[in-house]
Amino acid sequence: FCAYAQQNLFDEIHEIDILDCNAGDHGYPFATNFNPEINLREVSAKGRYWERGEWKETEPMEIMFKWDYPKVGVKDSYLLYHEELESLVKNIKGLKRIRFFMTFGQSYLTHMKCLENVGMLRIDEVEHNGVKIIPIQFLKTLLPDPASLGPRTKGKTNIGCVIRGLKDGKEHQVYIYNVCDHEACYAETGAQAVSYTTGVPAMIGSMMVAKGIWSGKGVFNMENFDAKPFMDELNKQGLPWEMIEMKPGERYEVK
Secondary structure: OHHHHHHHOOOEEEEEEEEEEEOOEOOOOOOOOOOHHHHHHHHHOOEEEEEOOEEEEEOOOOOEEEEEEOOOEEEEEEEEOOOHHHHHHHHOOOOOEEEEEEEOOHHHHHHHHHHHHOOOOOOOOEEEOOEEEOHHHHHHHHOOOHHHOHHHOEOEEEEEEEEEEEEOOEEEEEEEEEEEEHHHHHHHHOOOHHHHHHHHHHHHHHHHHHOOOOOOOOOOOHHHOOOHHHHHHHHHOOOOEEEEEEOOOOOOEOO
């Protein structure tokens, strides 16, 4: 989405907010939609974002706003560190700030905070009845297998980017996003939407390389390549995207 905007929609991009919403309901009091160890470490870690040439660090869940996600509704969105920021700050020219937000419900955060407070998110070894264990790995054993959530999960995901900058000397702002339905994904593939929205783009990227549409010698990030054929395939392969032209300066926090 960011590369498509840089190549086709803007003369300069100044700000990007990546917004990742999973509004799925699996019916369990607490579970994670992918590897619990990775998910819980990611969420409980300090946040990071890039602004004016430097990385800035936040306390876990320190920055939050409410955002009205199309076809989903208003959700609490929290700033996290996510690794795609590393390459985007190098490849989106003129960028002044980029952040990543993910949605979490209060029940999830309460469970996670309790687990953290009693030491279940620790990643170092502890001794239990004469056996050394890593608490977060033991917790992973107790939680539902993310692969088992597919037939139980209802609701939608909404993943997109709010991008601000200049076009023809004027302020320009767009919101590009995809909405994916958990039940439709399960009916098609036997997996829920988090797996679907992870796997389909990887497949399309492989297709771009196999067909020679993306090529070169060395190591590349996907935003180094022409984004349009990838975006066209998203529309064909089950992840159609939409774009909203926002008013210059329009903010999207729900007061």
